[in-house]
Amino acid sequence: xxxxxxxxxxxxxxxxxxxxxxxxxxxPILILVTFSFNAxxxxxEWEGFSLQWYRAAFANEQVQDVSIRSLWLAIAAAGIATxxxxxxxxxxxxxxxxxxxTLIYALVNQPLMVPEVVTGIALLIFVASIKVATGYMxxxxxxxxxxxxxxxxxxxxxxxxxxxxxxxxxxxxxxxYASPVQAFRHITLPLLVPGIAAGFMLGxxxxxxxxxxxxxxxxxxxxxxxTYMLGQLRRAVTPEMNAIASLFLxxxxxxxxxFFLVSRRRGA
Amino acid sequence: MKDGxxxxxxxxxxxVGLDKVxxxxxxAFRALTGIDLTIRSGEFFTLLGPSxxxxxxxxxxxxxxxxxxxGSVRISGEEVAHLGPNKRQVNTVFQNYAxxxxxxxxQNIGFGLRMLGRxxxxxxxxxxxxxxxxxxxxxxxxxxxxxxxxxxQRVALARALAPHPRVLLLDEPLSALDLKLRxxxxxxxxxxxxxxGITFVFVTHDQEEALTMSDRIAVMSAGRILQRGxxxxxxxxxxxxxxxxxxxxxxxxxxxxxxxxxxxxxxELPGGRTAPARLPEGARPAPGAKVxxxxxxxxxxxxxxxxxxxxxxxxxxxxxxxxxxVHARLTDGQDFVLRRQNAGELADPSPGDRIGLALGDGVLRxxxx
Ligand SMILES: Nc1ncnc2c1ncn2[C@@H]1O[C@H](COP(=O)(O)OP(=O)(O)OP(=O)(O)O)[C@@H](O)[C@H]1O
Ligand SMILES: [Mg+2]
Numbered sequence: 029x030x031x032x033x034x035x036x037x038x039x040x041x042x043x044x045x046x047x048x049x050x051x052x053x054x055x056p057i058l059i060l061v062t063f064s065f066n067a068x069x070x071x072x073e074w075e076g077f078s079l080q081w082y083r084a085a086f087a088n089e090q091v092q093d094v095s096i097r098s099l100w101l102a103i104a105a106a107g108i109a110t111x112x113x114x115x116x117x118x119x120x121x122x123x124x125x126x127x128x129x130t131l132i133y134a135l136v137n138q139p140l141m142v143p144e145v146v147t148g149i150a151l152l153i154f155v156a157s158i159k160v161a162t163g164y165m166x167x168x169x170x171x172x173x174x175x176x177x178x179x180x181x182x183x184x185x186x187x188x189x190x191x192x193x194x195x196x197x198x199x200x201x202x203x204x205y206a207s208p209v210q211a212f213r214h215i216t217l218p219l220l221v222p223g224i225a226a227g228f229m230l231g232x233x234x235x236x237x238x239x240x241x242x243x244x245x246x247x248x249x250x251x252x253x254x255t256y257m258l259g260q261l262r263r264a265v266t267p268e269m270n271a272i273a274s275l276f277l278x279x280x281x282x283x284x285x286x287f288f289l290v291s292r293r294r295g296a
Numbered sequence: 297m298k299d300g301x302x303x304x305x306x307x308x309x310x311x312v313g314l315d316k317v318x319x320x321x322x323x324a325f326r327a328l329t330g331i332d333l334t335i336r337s338g339e340f341f342t343l344l345g346p347s348x349x350x351x352x353x354x355x356x357x358x359x360x361x362x363x364x365x366x367g368s369v370r371i372s373g374e375e376v377a378h379l380g381p382n383k384r385q386v387n388t389v390f391q392n393y394a395x396x397x398x399x400x401x402x403q404n405i406g407f408g409l410r411m412l413g414r415x416x417x418x419x420x421x422x423x424x425x426x427x428x429x430x431x432x433x434x435x436x437x438x439x440x441x442x443x444x445x446x447x448x449q450r451v452a453l454a455r456a457l458a459p460h461p462r463v464l465l466l467d468e469p470l471s472a473l474d475l476k477l478r479x480x481x482x483x484x485x486x487x488x489x490x491x492x493g494i495t496f497v498f499v500t501h502d503q504e505e506a507l508t509m510s511d512r513i514a515v516m517s518a519g520r521i522l523q524r525g526x527x528x529x530x531x532x533x534x535x536x537x538x539x540x541x542x543x544x545x546x547x548x549x550x551x552x553x554x555x556x557x558x559x560x561x562x563x564e565l566p567g568g569r570t571a572p573a574r575l576p577e578g579a580r581p582a583p584g585a586k587v588x589x590x591x592x593x594x595x596x597x598x599x600x601x602x603x604x605x606x607x608x609x610x611x612x613x614x615x616x617x618x619x620x621x622v623h624a625r626l627t628d629g630q631d632f633v634l635r636r637q638n639a640g641e642l643a644d645p646s647p648g649d650r651i652g653l654a655l656g657d658g659v660l661r662x663x664x665x
Binding site: 194196197199200201202203204205206207210211214215218219 | 359360361380381382383386387388390392394395396397398407408411412455456459
């Protein structure tokens, strides 16, 4: 193998920084997971293995409630965001260059660039005025806010996938008598599936995870799992929270792994 | 589609006054200029030209992927300007094949017929027939990624042939193949064309491929068609310097005109002898004017000094086995390359040798300016 002229590993202190980063990233998580299996109430002293906190978490009706809300909110928001992001990606890659294309690109990706708190406060004011005007207090606000927030995360992998698709494939389909709709259904869409699935999963994880936006937009009784946990932690820290957080982590890991597997399946 | 009122219904493709400009304003680029082209039904027609001359653009206009900026395109007598690619009875073999990666070989081949709404049995029967035609029966269930370049090539061909188009457009279909496979596929293509009777419009930048395969050739350069004709006409009677230079090896000699008759001129060769040279259509140079004549290297013979139409001194000889290329400087200083067939074991002339050059009868051609 040819030696590369530049190797990051040869920078002084590379090893130390790498180890420090890994420690800071993963040791806290490891501790959290470990103490979710603690038999006692302590977060510092190991008193033996037990599943009691998991049992407590599962028995807790409030936890069940917010978990289900979080899940369906994430599915709804990621689902709608994926559809919109697919259309946006098609609109920004499959038509010739047009005026304002860059502006649209910036608009779609706005949530990536504007601080979440700003979006949160803006939504708070906006939603409050609609609530006053209409009297509607339902979950619609959260679904809409999460959807808007998820769109860029869904958009990026879909667009990336579209950009690697050979335009000649769509031309070949048209050449072989496929109407534009047929070409999309038989060629573009099936080849886009890995991107769409990746976009959905990213959106799902993002929605599941977002605290700030939810905190600002939710009405009473609309806690999601993360906002509920934050509320609980303010009162008392029990290993039950560790258990919930660990389960949450497991779910995220499953989704991220699926994302990885799907996005690796290229060209198939 | 079948009215043929203007009597051109037998022409597969008829292009008149075609211009294609990409982009607008300052970034506009004129890719095709004033293309007039008639391709007859059942013909093996080749578009030959260097990279970037507009071959793919012309195919894309015919297929319907690009709209002409100016001019008209007729397919089997029908004006197609308003028709999308899916409404034209023309299929394309793409330069990079563009096989659908998520479909099997058989599904790829059947795609066109399925889109046309043909019955399952017909799709299956035609697919089987096509698989046989391109000798891919065993690999019907493979995905394109599991095929070699030559096999992908065959699938692309079969896919484009399956709906039995009026015209098949082939964009440098052999350029990605190695030499041996390329030769094999050249024969295969000729066979397929003969068996199906479909009009082939074939794009290549390889002059030898064009000469060996085509019924007729159009030579393109910088968005224009410079000359069209049979391989013989293009090779033996090039009318433009570019065509003569692009196809085969050529000697260009600048010579004065002595006299002009109908269709031919007497020109004064280096060394003072005169010889007849055929004029391009419509050209009538004045006596005394300088013109460029072309002679192919194999159209001159090596003869003892003092004999033949021209005299020269050898500058170098290059032995190629079947023939030897003799580079000579003529008496007036112009360079000339002569190709001698090595029918027996002949000694190659050495630099400094004096030689005579004899020209065959009627081999000189005057180029358009
Ligand atoms: N979409 C486009 N926009 C602008 N210019 C283009 C476009 N497509 C092609 N061109 C230009 O038009 C000219 C002709 O291109 P074309 O692809 O037809 O050439 P070609 O003869 O097929 O070349 P090659 O042998 O390299 O495939 C080139 O100069 C190219 O840069
Ligand atoms: Mg090309």
